[in-house]
Amino acid sequence: MTANQPQTIAPQALPEVINRYLTAHRAHDTTTACSAFTPDATVVDDGNSYDGSAAIEEWMNRSATEFTYTIELTAAQRLDATHYIATQHLEGDFPGGTVDLRYRFTVRGDMIEHLVIAP
Template sequence: MHDNQPRTIALDALPEVITRYLTAHRSHDTATAVTAFTGDATVVDDGHTYAGTAAIEGWLDRAATEFTYTVQLTDARETDADHYIATQHLEGDFPGGTVDLHYRFTLRAGLVERLVIEP
């Protein structure tokens, strides 16, 4: 019986495409980060939905310049082969100064189809 509860996995056990996205996003490498997404991907962040690679690329560019912060991957969970949650701890000059964000990934054919970022 599978209850679809996410189970903790080693940080380095996340799929390559997720690691590629997180690493590229952290280093403000938008060109590499956007390669992690399907052409029809959606990203939901801070109450906004970005659909398609052009919108996602614009969101990544804005996110890279809006605030200065450090990022540390603190937790990784797997629900099934296509659903992962990566938790990152951010500290910086944004309102509140620190936050733990959950990056909820849905994969399709080895790429990110949907990403929801929420506290």
């Protein structure tokens, strides 16, 4: 299997740290969600990059309060032992009202090292 051939997996087959982050994110539990990242992690969302724990926590706190929305995990893929994609459907009061976002994770050990969120 290569990065060009993702394997569809059951969402519960995602690594524990990814499921912990997704569950906390859905519940707007930023403390638990932040604990899933390495101290030097990077998150890229909406074209902006957030590097390190403090910047990621600030991003999460802002995004948790900026709009009201629901999140449903609709698909999961494994690219290799450290790269996963979780597709989530969001509905809410943000511009457009609905969107399917791909959360592309890189894990290091039992932590998230890199996350890119994009349609």
